[in-house]
Amino acid sequence: MGLCHGKPIETSPTQRENQSFQNDKEVVLPLPPRSSSKFPFYSPSPLHKFFKNSPSNSTPSSVSSTPLRLFKRPFPPPSPAKHIRALLARRHGSVKPNEATIPEGSECEVGLDKSFGFSKQFEVHYELGEEIGRGHFGYTCSAKGKKGSLKGQEVAVKVIPKSKMTTAIAIEDVRREVKILRALTGHKNLVQFYEAYEDDNNVHIVMELCKGGELLDKILSRGGKYPEEDAKDVMIQILNAVAFCHLQGVVHRDLKPENFLFTSKDENSTLKAIDFGLSDYVKPDERLNDIVGSAYYVAPEVLHRSYGTEADMWSIGVIAYILLCGSRPFWARTESGIFRAVLKTDPSFDEGPWPSLSANAIDFVKRLLNKDYRKRLTAAQALSHPWLANHSDDIRIPFDMIIPKLIKAYICSSPLCKTALGALAKTLTLVQLAYLKEQFTLLGPNKSGLISMQNFKMAVLKSATDASKESRVLDYVNTFSSIQYQKLDFEEFCAASISVHQLEGMESWEQHARTAYELFEKDGNRPIMVEELASELGLSPSVPVHVVLQDWIRHSDGKLSFLGFVRLLHGVSSRTLQKA
Numbered sequence: 001m002g003l004c005h006g007k008p009i010e011t012s013p014t015q016r017e018n019q020s021f022q023n024d025k026e027v028v029l030p031l032p033p034r035s036s037s038k039f040p041f042y043s044p045s046p047l048h049k050f051f052k053n054s055p056s057n058s059t060p061s062s063v064s065s066t067p068l069r070l071f072k073r074p075f076p077p078p079s080p081a082k083h084i085r086a087l088l089a090r091r092h093g094s095v096k097p098n099e100a101t102i103p104e105g106s107e108c109e110v111g112l113d114k115s116f117g118f119s120k121q122f123e124v125h126y127e128l129g130e131e132i133g134r135g136h137f138g139y140t141c142s143a144k145g146k147k148g149s150l151k152g153q154e155v156a157v158k159v160i161p162k163s164k165m166t167t168a169i170a171i172e173d174v175r176r177e178v179k180i181l182r183a184l185t186g187h188k189n190l191v192q193f194y195e196a197y198e199d200d201n202n203v204h205i206v207m208e209l210c211k212g213g214e215l216l217d218k219i220l221s222r223g224g225k226y227p228e229e230d231a232k233d234v235m236i237q238i239l240n241a242v243a244f245c246h247l248q249g250v251v252h253r254d255l256k257p258e259n260f261l262f263t264s265k266d267e268n269s270t271l272k273a274i275d276f277g278l279s280d281y282v283k284p285d286e287r288l289n290d291i292v293g294s295a296y297y298v299a300p301e302v303l304h305r306s307y308g309t310e311a312d313m314w315s316i317g318v319i320a321y322i323l324l325c326g327s328r329p330f331w332a333r334t335e336s337g338i339f340r341a342v343l344k345t346d347p348s349f350d351e352g353p354w355p356s357l358s359a360n361a362i363d364f365v366k367r368l369l370n371k372d373y374r375k376r377l378t379a380a381q382a383l384s385h386p387w388l389a390n391h392s393d394d395i396r397i398p399f400d401m402i403i404p405k406l407i408k409a410y411i412c413s414s415p416l417c418k419t420a421l422g423a424l425a426k427t428l429t430l431v432q433l434a435y436l437k438e439q440f441t442l443l444g445p446n447k448s449g450l451i452s453m454q455n456f457k458m459a460v461l462k463s464a465t466d467a468s469k470e471s472r473v474l475d476y477v478n479t480f481s482s483i484q485y486q487k488l489d490f491e492e493f494c495a496a497s498i499s500v501h502q503l504e505g506m507e508s509w510e511q512h513a514r515t516a517y518e519l520f521e522k523d524g525n526r527p528i529m530v531e532e533l534a535s536e537l538g539l540s541p542s543v544p545v546h547v548v549l550q551d552w553i554r555h556s557d558g559k560l561s562f563l564g565f566v567r568l569l570h571g572v573s574s575r576t577l578q579k580a
């Protein structure tokens, strides 16, 4: 996969930056900067240096030899990730060869409304300090409050020049970034938003100042990899933030180590997610389709233009992989090469240090980097994974929006499906049951241990923000109140909340399915006619049922075969889920 052994390209960092925007089919990404002979990782966040005009950075470092030859591992270590080219083209207008930004006053700007309705007079309220960071869309400065409750307090101000907003999409992105930041603020692992200002030239987003630097810098300063216990601390904080976002119906879409900051230089400093510039609302029954994010971290289904919150979980899988081994799981010299790797190749778990890491750590990463998004862990499930469970008191498992989706599909399924799922639920492990118990408790069962359809709304309302309205998560659970279905006890809740796809993604799937079939044989299997089975499955009369279903029924006694049983289970999670 994507390994480069070619002659090194001798370019300055600036030239390398520009290469990534060339109009070639294969867009060449910047090479990893020069590695030292002692240690194959380069200095933290070299991208920052490209922008800062300090004398030490004025001479571009040359790449004197093929850096990859020095790496023992198959992939080079992380570096600042670049946004996907298609994203920049859509957001900044068409990207021309060797041209990363559109010149001011270009044609596409005509008629764009760049007023946001934010407060004016930023200068009256804050004194801007020095630049502390920079990205594609803006730069960030420290500042000091001059008035009001933030008087004397140091803050961070992300400055987004209006001249960079050359398309309606770019303007909409800024509007949404502020709206989402404002709505989600208050969570411990999300940067605290204070206020947004605008003048003729800039938008100023005022937020809490995180003084501890980016997670990427921390990874690099530690030699490219984290000990497992420290990686767990980081993962828990990332998942706490993302589980909260997903419950509100917000998908971040740009999760990468550069977008997590430590509040201070302390060892135990809190980690905060920043940069909601590409975030969006996603309705529980909707798929997004615009290709957004940064190449190394992008999920396969994003490249296929049909995705939801699971795409963030993939990016978290990439971060976890990097934290634990110091290398990127999918790497190539070109953007299209990275995409090919993401779509087609499996990350390596054979090279060091993987064989020395715990089986739970490897399982955790593998279950996030599953190319089938339906088999991937949700954020709430990842927090319940044995690798993290009981690691610290910091784990706050919130309600998981996958539960109402699965329950809706279950309710719509046939009685035979329900029996089959009931049998499957009896094979769940203690760890799986612990997650479900937690979710059941969050739904607030009554004294008899039953939950009703109204409970879903209550569970979501408890932590609802303005974002849950905008994303229609609240509307979605509101519709549950009108579903006519009996109250669920924990046993039926488990049957209803099983994701067959996720179970299928586990190595123990065959065992689950066999055991469940044995139970089903005892309690639920019965002779069934092909026509009856077809109607149970909701197959249309045009389907040649005798051909399609012939292996589903055992010839000896006319009951469901193992294959039929597995297909029946499957029908519930794939077909019905899409409709739910």
Ligand SMILES: Nc1ncnc2c1ncn2[C@@H]1O[C@H](COP(=O)(O)OP(=O)(O)OP(=O)(O)O)[C@@H](O)[C@H]1O
Residues within 6 Å of the ligand: 132, 133, 134, 135, 136, 137, 138, 139, 140, 156, 158, 191, 207, 208, 209, 210, 211, 214, 258, 259, 261, 274, 275, 276, 277
């Ligand atoms: N609250 C903050 N405290 C300290 N530094 C910050 C803060 N917010 C942002 N920064 C710094 O500024 C950099 C750029 O900010 P941000 O990621 O929001 O910009 P961007 O232009 O949207 O970036 P990208 O190119 O990733 O889209 C960050 O990587 C970080 O180093």
Ligand SMILES: [Ca+2]
Residues within 6 Å of the ligand: 135, 258, 259, 275
């Ligand atoms: Ca960023």
Ligand SMILES: [Ca+2]
Residues within 6 Å of the ligand: 135, 137, 254, 275, 276, 277, 278
């Ligand atoms: Ca951004």
